[in-house]
Amino acid sequence: MAEQLNRQDNAIQGSEFRNKLNENWDMIERYIGIGTPSPAEVVSTIFPLAPENLEGAELENYFNKERIEVDKSIANLTGQIVEAVGANASGFIRIKDFRVLGSNYNYNTAGCFYDANFRYITFARFAAGTVAGWYTVTPPENAVYVRVVVNNAHLDTYMLRPSDEKPVQYFPHAVSVSWLKPQSVLFGKKNNHFRGLYYVARWTNYRRGNF
Incomplete structure (x- = not known):
């Protein structure tokens, strides 16, 4: 039923x-x-472009x-955010x-795992692997995103990676995308490559007596 605007009558007076x-x-x-965000604004706010999603990352x-929600956890059976002091829910990974x-x-x-439309699939249950201190889980076939829960005490040591092998050390979150590096870096690599070829050629000519 459509909303109707209020009409003034003798009963409506003062603050009313x-x-x-x-x-x-x-x-x-x-x-x-007015005041309603567009779908694009909603998506860009909740799911901002993450560099780890770029090609070649x-x-x-x-x-x-x-990118966490502080004092929040994720309900295993629904995938919904819930209050939990000391816990932190990650963004969609x-x-x-x-x-x-x-x-x-x-x-x-x-x-928990989510599909391409951010709909809940199931919760994650990591199991001990062949290496002590490393736990693994197989994502559901239709899983596109995961959100993890991390305790306050482990924010600086928690790791998540697509591997059943434990890394030799802790690595913080950092993204490397080769094609986004400054041109000077790329040119430097190219120049070093050609400089190496130059010295190889000189040494070869020296050995052959062509100098």
Whole structure:
């Protein structure tokens, strides 16, 4: 049923008149969309472009402690965010086509998997692997994202990576994308390559007596 604006009558007086007038403006603004974010604004705010999703991105640790919801956990059976002092829920981490996920912590509430539309699939249950201190889980076939839960005490040591092998050391979240590096870096590599070829050629000519 469509909303109807308030009409003034003898019963509406004083502050009540002001309140009814404000209700009218609220209905008008809702109707024309004032103050309502666009779908693009919603998506860009909740799911900002992450460099790890770029083509050719290389990471040692997919958990980014800078993108967490503090004092929040994730309900195992629904995938919904819930209040939990001392816990931190990560953002949506893209894991499409990962055959395995590994972590150095094994919580009872470890996180949940989601499909391409961010709909809950199931919860994550990491199990002990062949190496002590490293736990793995196989993502569901239709999983595109995962959100993990990390305790306050482990924010600076937690690791998440698509591997069943434990890394030799802790790596913080850092993304390397070769084609985004400054041109000077790329040119430097190219110049070093040609400089090396130059010295090889000189040494070869020297050995042959062509100098």
